[in-house]
Amino acid sequence: MRKLVLNLFLVACVSFVSCSKSSDDASAAVTPSGTVTDCSSKTGIAKIVCLAENLKATLSASQLTTLQLEYNATNAKKWSNLPVTMVPRIGIRFGDLNATQLTAAKALLKEVTGSTANEGYEEITQLWLADDYLSNNGGGTTYGAGQYYMAFLGTPSATATWQLQAGGHHLAVSNTYVNGVLKGATPSFRAVEPFAAFGSNYQPLVQDRDALAAMFGSLSASELATAKLSSTFSDILLGPGKDGQFPNAKSGLKVGNLNAAQKTAVLNAIKTYVNDIDDANAAIIMAKYTAEIDDTYIAYSGNANLTVQNDYVRIDGTSVWIEYSVQGGIVIRNVPHPHSVWRDRTGDYGGSF
Amino acid sequence: MYLTPTQFGEIEQAIMAAVSKSFPKVANLHQVCYLLFFTLFFGEIAYAHPMPNTVIELTIQHKSIQMDILMPLSEFELAFGQKIGSNINENEQFRRYFQEHIRLQGKDKQTWEVKFISATIQETNSEIVGKYSELAVRIQIFPKTDSDIRYFLLFYDVIIHQVITHEALLNVVQDWESGQHENLLPIGVVKLDIPTGKIFPLEINLGEGSLWKGFKTMLVLGANHIAEGTDHLLFLLILLVPAPLLVKNKKWSSFGGLRYTVRKLVSIITAFTAGHSVTLLLGTLAWIPFSSQLIEVMIGFSILISAFHAYRPLFFGKEIYIAAGFGLIHGLAFSDTLSKLHLDALQMGLSIFGFNVGIELMQICIMLLVLPPLMLLSKRPIYANFRILMSCLAAFAALFWIVERIAGG
Known part of the structure; x- marks a missing residue:
């Protein structure tokens, strides 16, 4: 009898502890730390800050400390091409957010990314779908749209220096704002696996690849020969951790020696990267890259149509740096998948680090 | 460049x-x-x-x-x-x-x-x-x-x-x-x-690097092998527990005197050393193939048998042969550590020597540490209880190791 009473007491204790614990968790997740305001009448940096503050308002106090981090080089450089289980990211994880919070996070990401079809925000949503596809086709829980993160390095404001960081597997967005101006939209990483093994809705990098291939398609045989590099690239050169290591000398074919149509083809290829950021800022950056186009070089290794593993393309200008590398399949075996980075020789991390 | x-x-x-x-x-x-x-x-x-x-x-x-x-x-x-x-x-x-x-x-x-x-x-x-x-x-x-x-x-x-x-x-x-x-x-x-x-x-x-530094490292490695190798340590201790005692009616009896105890201990330790030195050398040089799992299991058995011997005399008077035989088994386990190293002949020779000296020094330390209290205790009637308790503990640990090592393979 005594034993029975003891057991009952123990069961009661355990259930009390577990119940109180779970009610704690639930309340933590739904207590917003502020109130959401309507940002629709605002534009530019005011709207970005408004949406950032809205996201903060939907979060609990503990989520807020996860999102809002210090602006420093270590945090700024925490991006990678790899799944988040292999290289942990900082900030809030999309999979941990409720519907309201997720909507607020996506609204902000949409505001800072471009509206061009298959670029900008649309490219990112396709990339998430592709990661869901990987998750459902052998990749498991390592992959999927829930495994993406967002962090504020420094407090979002129209007068301070801060960075919006978003990313996960195959994605890195790093926008640096200084006194309300977008000082840097790079390093910006995009990749997708598999490249085109499924429906046309899921091909975030097809447009980029086609534009890069068209750039070489416009060249004569001797121009192509000049653009060809003898080295082999099984990856991009300036991936994560390779900040500020741009080659001293440019290689390949000088765009200044090309005709107007060929130059346009190069600019169109650059656009598929620059248009990943909001339209107004994309126009400003494109104007700069256009002005610098004559001193820009294009180069490739392998095949210029970028279809086979180890095919590689580079655009290297006074400011712009774009690399696209075709690699072997990881989850979906024997189907190549591309990695791609857009950097800026002076604008990476807003020039801060 | x-x-x-x-x-x-x-x-x-x-x-x-x-x-x-x-x-x-x-x-x-x-x-x-x-x-x-x-x-x-x-x-x-x-x-x-x-x-x-x-x-x-x-x-x-x-x-x-x-x-x-x-x-x-x-x-x-x-x-x-x-x-x-x-x-x-x-x-x-x-x-x-x-x-x-x-x-x-x-x-x-x-x-x-x-x-x-x-x-x-x-x-x-x-x-x-x-x-x-x-x-x-x-x-x-x-x-x-x-x-x-x-x-x-x-x-x-x-x-x-x-x-x-x-x-x-x-x-x-x-x-x-x-x-x-x-x-x-x-x-x-x-x-x-x-x-x-x-x-x-x-x-x-x-x-910096030198043969002397390498030798010293191996000596420390050998000493640590005994000091941290609970199984070797327990084997040594349980072998020493009945050593001071005489046998009467096939049962452990009274303290056999200082000279008797020291002679017994030294002969046991020397026999064990001789045994493991031989197989340490042979095993390290890969002259005799062996499965380390089997050796680990056999070490468990060596402890189990010695534990029983501490409870009831099993091989009284023949301790030297038993210690030497078990030494052969333990030596192979020691050699497992050394044979994983890729060494040339000189380094290997110095390693075997240094490792063995390290084992010896640690054994002597343990003997010097354990012997006085053991002898003092063995003169008292309570020693029988202590001996039986030790033998049970060692047997229990040995059984655990045997099962664990068989399952682990």
Whole structure:
């Protein structure tokens, strides 16, 4: 009898502890730390800050400390091409957010990314779908749209220096704002696996690849020969951790020696990267890259149509740096998948680090 | 300072014929080490590359350096320019490739001899890319006479001369003369310097090292092996517990006196030492093959039997033979530690000697520590209880080890 009473007491204790614990968790997740305001009448940096503050308002106090981090080089450089289980990211994880919070996070990401079809925000949503596809086709829980993160390095404001960081597997967005101006939209990483093994809705990098291939398609045989590099690239050169290591000398074919149509083809290829950021800022950056186009070089290794593993393309200008590398399949075996980075020789991390 | 393949080609080509020894499979440890290496030392940066990088493992010997190069086959073939077949060890062009792309230069600017030993292809696994084929190549490097083996410049561009996104992570897996024998020590990364487009040589300085330092390390290793090896320790103790006692009616009886006890103890310890010295030597030199699991299980049994002997005399008067016999078993377990090291004859000899001396010193320490209280206690009636308690504890532990070690295999 005594034993029975003891057991009952123990069961009661355990259930009390577990119940109180779970009610704690639930309340933590739904207590917003502020109130959401309507940002629709605002534009530019005011709207970005408004949406950032809205996201903060939907979060609990503990989520807020996860999102809002210090602006420093270590945090700024925490991006990678790899799944988040292999290289942990900082900030809030999309999979941990409720519907309201997720909507607020996506609204902000949409505001800072471009509206061009298959670029900008649309490219990112396709990339998430592709990661869901990987998750459902052998990749498991390592992959999927829930495994993406967002962090504020420094407090979002129209007068301070801060960075919006978003990313996960195959994605890195790093926008640096200084006194309300977008000082840097790079390093910006995009990749997708598999490249085109499924429906046309899921091909975030097809447009980029086609534009890069068209750039070489416009060249004569001797121009192509000049653009060809003898080295082999099984990856991009300036991936994560390779900040500020741009080659001293440019290689390949000088765009200044090309005709107007060929130059346009190069600019169109650059656009598929620059248009990943909001339209107004994309126009400003494109104007700069256009002005610098004559001193820009294009180069490739392998095949210029970028279809086979180890095919590689580079655009290297006074400011712009774009690399696209075709690699072997990881989850979906024997189907190549591309990695791609857009950097800026002076604008990476807003020039801060 | 970038070396073109042609410059590499100028180096030592006549040594091919001298290749005599064919090493077996490259150390099994390397996969474990590889993982350890990534998690402990390079973390995120190494993870950035989608294909595994080359891992180079250096074993620093007294007069030469063994270099094990582990690389993804696909990246190697990109650089080599063709697929390599199954009989790679006979492929002259393949063997020459490594001599053309690896050069070491001593302090005196002399180029060292680079000898191709063997190559194997094996399936392996990486967290990032899953299964892939790995090419493992063993190279042996000999400094010119009188050159300091602990300092050199490494000109290395295997794979990287062509696949410029590839990197080679250089580690010392074993440096006996500096006392390093089990940890993987990363000492540098060979990679393209992107701004200049060049591959710079790595300056390697292995620091202080000597035969004496290596010997000392082995001595400490042997001592620790006893001090931290609960099973060996327990075996020794349980063998010593009934030693001071006489036997009467096939049961343990009273204290046999100081001289009796000391003589008994010394003979037991000496017999045990003689036994394990023989098998430590034979096992380390791989002259007798054995399964370490079986040995570990047998050690469990040796403790169990000795525990029973402490309870009721089982082999009274024959302790010397039993101790020597069990010594043979324990010696093989000791040799398991040493045989994992890749040592040349001199280092191996000193290791066996140092390790054994370490074991002996620790045994003597334990004896000096245990003997006085044991003798004092054995004169009292309570000693019977103590002896039985010890014997039960040892038997219990032995049974646990036996089950665990059988299940563990």
